[in-house]
Amino acid sequence: MSSSVSFWERIGLRSNGGVGDAGWGRTLVVAIVSLIYFLPVLFIIFTAIKPQALALSVPPTLSPTSLFGLIPEQFVFTPTLENFGSVFSRIMTVGGSPEPTGFDRFFFNSIVIASVSVLLALIIGTLAAYGFSRYPLKGNDTYLFIILTTRMLPAIVVIIPVILMFRAVGLSGSYFGIIMLYTAFNLAFTIWMMKSFFDELSPDVEDAARIDGSSEVKVFFKICLPQVIAGLAATFVFGLILTWNEFLFALLLTGPDTRTVPVAMNQAVSSGGRGTDWTLLAAIETLFLIPVFLVTFFLQEHLLRGVTFGTVRK
């Protein structure tokens, strides 16, 4: 009588599941690739915990620990958290004392502006996508294409009329203005993505519900929406990432109260005339990365839930 579990499976390197699963061998390969891909980001994070003096040293200091002697001493620095403190309170004038930088406000602004506009785009856009999908018109493709073209012009072209527009209506520097603008930005992608997902749903379940007397509203919420959660998650994540980091419009359309972090980051780093303040920049960016990182991490499972995309008809 023989045991049929192979050597590789027994030490955990290959999976013993069926077709389509992989074991720790795959994990190893992917881990190496992922870490290499992540290195530039890692460097930024490390720079954030570097003492300021070492920022531009040659040879570049790379690691916070010497990993038990694997890395030679010259590449190691001792980590510090002082840069994170500087984000929020810093010496701004030569010879002065530390003052609050207002970054707490800027972070707050970024969070509010990005999340509200992405959510708004998600709501309005999903409704519109449902409309385009379920009540198609003869010119549907044209309308959708026109929506797409709103994304095609570079910001610089529309920035002047938008500034003028905002000033005329008094929206300059207001939350409402920039949120509405970002919502418009995210609508194109939201509509295209969600329409693809809605197109994929089979109408049988909906028709059954309609026959049972459900109103259209109920059909939408109870039957259609739950099936497109993967699409909603993906659209939310993408929209968030794009809006979170947007710079040009934020620069010109937000005021001192509503400024977002990318604008503030640019200011904080390039002012002072002493060249780029690397550790400060790294610290701001590291902090700025955290919210998006967390949101993406928690929505990952929904992202991968797997919905076909109109590519294969049943």
Next chain:
Amino acid sequence: MSTIEIRKITKIFGDFTAVKDADLSVAAGEVVCLLGPSGCGKTTTLRMIAGLERATAGDVIIAGQRMNDLPPEKRNIAMVFQFYALYPALTVGQNIAMPLHHEGIGSAETAARVNKVADILHLREVLDRLPGQVSEGEKQRVAVARAIVRDPNCFLFDEPLSRLDVELRHSMRGQIKGVLSNLSKATVIVTHDQLEALTMADRIAIMRDGLIEQVGSPHDVFAKPANVFVASFIGTPQMNLIQAQFKGYSNGKAKVAFDEQDVDLSVNPAVAGLKPGKLTVGIRPRAFSVVPSDTRDTIDAVAELIEPMGAETLIHARTKTGSDIRVVVPRDKRVKTGEALHLVPDPAQTHVFADNGKAVRA
């Protein structure tokens, strides 16, 4: 030679044992059905033969060669999946031709073989359609066609008819049986439908909770069930299983007591060796004769519900203490509700199961 043999096959998922020590031999040209309720391990067993699951222990031997360490690609088997698994982006013809690419034959011969198989299964007209454009029954035939277009070591079917409606099932059963009988390869069919098993199989292996309870011809599992589970699983309407007290054996009859009745039953002589105690008596509904009067040999019950079934009538009767007894009589035997019935079971069809559930039989 196309044979399948599994020896002491076991599959454990974490702390759940799906299949335990299963033994089975399938000869060339033989059709064996793995039959059982859902969760009994029959599909897992089939997948281990296919190589889609790795056996935790035991041997899978196909065509005389031990295949445990070989992936499905190297086993040269054909399988029809429950969900058909047709490639959605390829036409029916391309689906059927898919296994032939490996064999490196030219396109002319591929086309010839595909056409031949399409003719056998009446798929000629739909060869250029996509799987999404054909009916459920046609999809099923395409899956079968894809399996028989090649020359595999054996055929494996996973619940092939479960998604078809009753009429289609009926006709497909016959078609598949006809196709298989021409091909003389070992075949294993997994099903939960006993009618399918009884009509299509040369032998049936009944499984429950990972164990093979009995292997035998359809006749054997019907007429000589090895235990209570098999007895109750095979046969519609279900066999009557009566819990009784065994009092003793004399004059060729067993004295049993249940439901405030003492009955003398003609049973298999092996029952004589039993010690007095609990046992189960199994009698199929069609195994009764109705006699006019109450004797020591009769089981007495009152007819409660009459169900005409056409050529026969199904009577639900109740004993004095409320046990349910199902009796099937020919339609000209008229019975009224409330009528007292005196039933004598046919000795050849009276089964006795010991306290451990096993049949007591010489």
Next chain:
Amino acid sequence: MSVTPATQSAPTLFDISADNWRLAIVVGLVISVLAVVTLPVSISFWIVGAMAALVAAAFVVNAYRRRYYGGLLVAPAIAVLFVMNIFPLLWSLGLSFFAYQSNQQTIRFVGLNNYIKVLTNDLAAPANWNALINTAMFVVLTVSAQMLVGFLLAMLFAKQFPLRKYLLILVLTPMMLSVVASGVFFTYYYDPTFGILSYIINSLGDGQFILMSNKAGAVAGIVFADAWMWSPFVMLLVLAGLVSVPKYLYEAAAIDRVSAWRRFWTITFPYIRGLLMLALLFRTIEAFKLADLVILLTKGGNDTMTISYHLIRIANEQNKTSEGAAISYVMLFMVIVLTNLYLYLANRRNQGA
């Protein structure tokens, strides 16, 4: 019952009735254009807003009368897009027909002059054409790189394996970086004196390695940074397709002894084709607007000027606002043609299979 086709008894274009939303759209557009061209911004903006409200009202009446709910669902999105996008687009389109420089007060109507000047003028044209060609080059290079890398990454993550969740987020992080931060740090990486890249190469060979010393190096540097940041976008979309392939198809393929190559093309690819097209579409549109990385890394030096950066220079630094508008509409036209081509090809393949 409720999805009655709106074409049944829909009013033709010129019926005056409260629910003729097509007419409302046409009227709205016409009046908007006139207002934008003739009136000062503060007034024309409100007129445009009023037109948008008119169209919305037509949809509402349509929904009420004809049970055509599609309009209701679509209206809010159209309204937001109209106000936020159409108005600025119309404005700058109109501007391209005038000679307006933001440091002057005068506006002269010049018709197609700007466009002719942009496309044929020998003084400015080389810079414009150059920028266009550079942009085309960048688009091809960076989009190809993103599609390739994104696809490979997706294949890597396709199967389920331990720690998959945590490794995936590592690869997604580059996308989340602010362009400012990543651009600045990439200048550091590429820096000849302090940069890591130079340090490694210098210690391997001899002499100073300056990535940005010639066009090829500069382009490589920009493309590398851009592709690095955006390949995860492609990866995510392709991955969504890959995980949607039913497992039993792969099992059937194993039993049918299908080769890996064929398995990919006949089973996997159909599930990801649409998503690949979507990724291609959006990344191309974004790639045409490439400017931030160029500004940060090379400031356009070594002949890496892209059209978007060129526009910024023209509009901001040289105050040639009208010309900038004309250039951008030329570019818009090209992008529209290109994307139409994509969509046409994508639809053809969809019907083909």
